[in-house]
Structures are given as C-alpha cells and as structure tokens.
Amino acid sequence: AEVGQSHPHESAALHVLGEATYTDDIPEAQGTLHAALGLSQKAHARVRAINLDAVRAATGVVAVYVASDIPGTNDCGPIIHDDPILADGLVQYVGQPIFVVVADSHDNARRAVRKVVVDYEELPAILTPQAAHAARSYVLPPMHLARGDVESAFAIAAHKLSGELLVGGQEQFYLEGQISYAIPKEGNGMLVQCSTQHPSEMQHVVAHALGLHAHNVVVECRRMGGGFGGKESQSALWAAVAAISAQKLKRPVKLRADRDDDMMVTGKRHCFHYEYEVGYDNDGRIVGARVQMVSRAGYSADLSAPVATRAVCHFDNAYYLSDVDIRAMCGKTNTQSNTAFRGFGGPQGAIAIEYILDEIARNLGRDGLDIRRINFYGRNESEGRNVTQYGQIVVDNIIHELVDELEVSSAYRQRRAEINAYNASSLVLKKGLALTPVKFGIAFNVTHLNQAGALVHVYTDGSVLVNHGGTEMGQGVNTKVAQVVAHELGIPLALVRVTATDTSKIANTSATAASTGADLNGKAAQNAANKIRQRLAEFFVTLFGGDNSADITAVTFAAGMIQMGEYSISFPDLVQKAYMARVQLWSDGFYATPGLYWDSKTMTGHPFSYFAYGASVSEVVIDTLTGEWKLLRADALYDAGASLNPALDIGQVEGAFIQGMGWLTTEELWWNKDGKLMTHAPSTYKIPAISDCPQDFRVSLFKNRNVEDSIHRSKAVGEPPLLLPFSVFFAIRDAIASVADHRYNPPLNAPATSEAILQAITAVEAMAAG
C-alpha cells in the first residue's frame, strides 16, 4: 500500500544534506546581474521628484528603472488590478517599491539604492482598521450575510453581551525570502525561476508587464523554503521586476529580497477588529449573534475579498448559529497590502466566536467545554441544527466524537481539578487550561479555482516521472502525489519521481493554496495514471490472448506485478512490451471538484467540498509578576480523513499548531505613528523557537474516512490545524482570570504578548479591588 502509509518527504534527505536546490542555489548563468528595490519612506505621499543621479553613478550600477520604463502593464495585483509594480507618482505605504537598481552584484545594487533623493508631498495616512472604518475607507464594497432575525432573538434572550476584540496580523516568515531569477530566451522568450505558490499567475503578470503573450513566458519552481500564503500573489512583484530588468538588458537578472526589505514590502495576515453583540440562554446556547469585522487590508485589494469571505464563512467555526448577522469590511490603510496566510481569514472568523463563547462561559461560571459542546452543529440531519449561515448542509459532522475522544485522552476534567488546586496554593505562578474545536471548509471559496492538471510519463525501463500543477513548499504535496501514482500503477514509490512545477507542462494552474494541493493534484495525477493503467491492462489482456472487458477489469496492479489469473508479468517487462507494440505510455490528467457553487451577492451556496475537524487542549503557566508564560502540554487531535501519509500529516499539524500559537502570542507587528513597520526583522518580531514548543506535545490523527469522494478518502491538512492553538490563547486567558478566582473576564486581545498578559492581570486585579 503506497497510500495510507508514512513515507519520508520526497526531499527529506536532500533537505538535511543541504543539497535541495532553492531558487538562489540554481547555478547562475554567465552575465547574471542583480537587482534591488528602492522603497518609499512615506506612508502616503505624492512624489514631486526623484533624483537618481547618485544612484546611477554608484559602483557597479548597470541600469535604474522607474514605472515609466515598464514596457507593458504596471500591475501585479491579483483579481482587482490596483497594485502597481512600481509606484507611479503616488506612494501608499512605507516600503512601497518606487524604482529598481540593477548592478553587477547584490551588494552593489543594495548600496546604490540608498543614494536616492526623493521629494515627497505628504498626504494624510490611515493606519488602523478602526480608522479606516471611521473614514469609510475600504478597498472593496462591504459584505453582509444574514440569516434569521437577530433583533427578535436578542429581545427574547435570557442574557446579552457585547464587546470588541482586536486580533493582530502575522508575517509569513518563510525561511527562504522572496526571490526571482529571470533569464531571457530567444525570440522574446523569458524563463522565470522563482519561489512561488502560483506559477501560472507569475506567468500572466510577467507576460503583461513585458507586453508579451503568456506562451512567451515559462515559470518554473522546484520548491520553496516555505510560502504559507505569502507567495500566492505576492511573489508577483519580484517576478515582474526581475523579468522587466532581464528583458531590457537582455541579460539574466536575479532579485533576492533580504529579510528587512521582504518584511517592509510584502503583505501579511490581515489584522481584524471586531464589534459583537450576542444573545444566549441560561444553558449558554447562542440564540442570536451580530458581528462586524473590519480587516486591515492595506493599500490595495490583493486577496482581501476572498480572505474576508472565508472569515464570514468561518464565524460559525463548529457551532450552529440560528440567527446571525455578519458584516465584513476590508479597511484601506496606508500599510503593506495584506494577503494570504495559512487559514486565509478562516482563523480570523473563528477566533471571534471562540472569544464570545469564552465570554459566555465566564459570565455563567461554567466550564468552556460545556458551553462549546451545547453550541455544536447537530450530529446529523435528524438532530437538525446542521445548516451553516451560508446555507451549506453539514453532512460530515464528527466534532462530538472527536471532542469526546480528546476530552478523555487529555484527561481534561481531571487536569481542570488539578489546576484549580494548584492555583489555590500558588501565589505567583498560575495555570490555565482550555479545549477548543476546529471545523474548516475545504475548497477554494472562488469556485473556478478548484481544478488541477497532471502529466504522467512512464519510461521504457518502468520508471515514472510525474508533473502536476501543485508547488512544493515543504508540505509534502509531491510525496503525496507520487504515492497516489505509485498506488495506481501498483509499483514501489521509489520508481516515481516528481519534477519541478513548470507552466510549460501544465497550463492554467491554480495556486497551491486553500489546503487543496494534494486533493486537486492528487486526483489529477490519479486520473493520468489511471489512463495509462487502462491501456496497460488492455494490452496485457491481448498479450495473453484474452479480449473482453471482464478480463480487463480482472487485471490487478500490485507490488510491481501485473496479474490476471495464472498470468503475471513485472511492470518494467510489460512496459517494454507495450512500447514495442506502440502503446502510449504517458498521459495527461485533469480534475475539477464537483458540486461547488457560490453566490457572492447573498453570500450563500455550497463553497466547500467537505469540512476538516480537529480539537486541542492546552495547559499553560503564567508568571503573574512578569507576564511570561509557558505552554506545558498540548494535545491535538486532527481529522485527516483516511490520511494519505500520517507522518507528513502529523508534521503539518505540529507545524501549524506552533505557527498559530506564534500568531496569537509572541508575534506582534508594530507600526510607528508615521506608518513605518518597526518590527521588520527577527530581532524585534518574535516567531516561536524550539524552546517555545511544549515539552509534552501529543498529536494524533482521528480515525476517519472522508464521506466525500476525495483522493483515497483523505482530508486536507495544510491550514486547518493553524486554528488548533486557539486553546493556547484561551488557556492564557484562563490563567489570567484565576488571579481573581475567575470572577472577572480578563480583557485580552491577540497577540497575548507578555506585556499584554501583564496588562490584563493588572486590569483583573483592579476589578477585584473594586
């Protein structure tokens, strides 16, 4: 069985040996030049004049380009075209690229950039989502989804609460920064090797920027050193700048961002501000909920619309909300244009309802788990309460069973009692505990993106080469796709090799995003491999004198042998014979997810193929004198359906958990009053380190099979586990509340940095003191 088993990542050995080739490791062609970007120093200004004389005269400089030098369209924005490659007269954030320097070395290009003199006419800048909302400054029209009648629900509700919440953004912090290497080819051709989740989009942006057809441009990516959403749309600027420079100079040009520039230029996870109003009954069941979410979109639309849509469609998380009113706005701010980041608005939607449930539990003096459970979607049709606010019926709800299992395996109740006892006797250190569930919709919420293609070549020695539209960013999509192909042809995984993603092999691909990489490309590759298998089965039957379709369906492919009754032959032998008989040994494959539709006006439909579920329990200890804290133990249970590769999936859950924990705790983006991002390097922006991982970390996969006909009944794993560490945030809040015996609700926004924790403790102590 090549599927369903743990196999090492296809590049694991290369990774640890340092032999895996990233874009910057590709041997440089003779004559390669290096580019650097000149960035805006103002958040919002008109550029009266730019003096580039000293830049041009600097050591090693070969060329300097501004917006008017772009031969084609000055645009690198997806969906809505409001993102210039180079600012043209108007700058809209500190860090926006204005010009390009091409020099003989990376260092010389970067040094030359600093010699510019720009004359700015400053304009008023908007920096926060709240300020954008107050000014009705949005990058897109507001969204609204309503069901039922919240006003009537509020009128009869036993209890009501309302409040505000602010949840910060997050830098993707891929280990490999943005990079693009463009090599001009004959006859207006351009080869762009770049680190991107979306080669086809890079191809289109480069073609438009150069004024060429798509068929002139080839984009290739063997692997990324992480993308996390940050290379879905925002690799485009780098690809375009390298290609423009290469075309103008007729020489290869590489553009590699250093970490500070990368963080100053590119967008991050959207920060969200929420205002909510909720009615609930004596048992803690929500009877009506109204929320308004305003995101910090930054200066342009980028992917803010589908991000906000996913937030609206995840405000329910695992809970049935009968009467609900959700508004979402994408605040236009003079900051980096925020973009995709693992979860894509889903985490931002779901954390709001989790905060509300935490409030309800605290107000009623009940355990958070009991309140969460009573609000879960119904188990099935007959239990009811199973239709999402956007109209999709939840047919695969396993959250009850999954949470029951985790409650027992994590000894949740027993540890709750132990923690209460600990806190009663511990003056300075206080512990907290929380269990939070996850339900996450799988599919691009933009229906047409749910398609994929693949090419499978079987060579005459029986070895197999696979190319598919997905990109490898460490998540293991190539390994999973190879497993699927090996399984289909009944051959060992070692005979299957996956090549770099290449727009000249598979056309019109979607981004590897929305956690659908293995779902879509696995199905497409299976389709391609299956066509070859069919041809081989037919040929095999004729080889042994059979001829009917019953014979063909009786042929088995397993353990490298093709067999029917008493007849058998090895895969390489059959392939060799098939070649001699002129049987086509390669095939394309295609897949489009069935059953999806979405009406963006009413925000209803069936946007997701299925839901992935999970839950986690976290136990933390906080130091009430300093606000420092530690995650002592985390238990996570994740529903990967019938996992294609449990080892890879557990790795994804662990990585997403720690990354999500960073978002909600230590990672704080901070802009100064002039709109300059001051946390633009690891010295000031704190991502989790190995020392932040819990000593006791128990991750397992829930035994399940997808009810949908997904690839081998597996479920996606890339993004949903990022929501698991909600339990870390609420365990911290729980520990803070224990300072005054859980009598007051700690005010706590995310990230819960040590500073924020200390402030919350002080606030709770002040409330307790009256």
Ligand code: MTE
């Ligand atoms: N895992 C690693 N190691 N590196 C990454 O960049 N990106 C995440 C997730 N896991 C990422 C990762 C994101 S944002 C997505 S959408 C999925 O992987 C994409 O890959 P998949 O669809 O093949 O799961």
Ligand code: LUZ
């Ligand atoms: N929708 C989605 C999208 O759910 N996830 C994505 O990553 C995405 N990207 C672009 C457009 N829609």
Ligand code: MOS
């Ligand atoms: Mo992932 S945010 O969909 O690239």
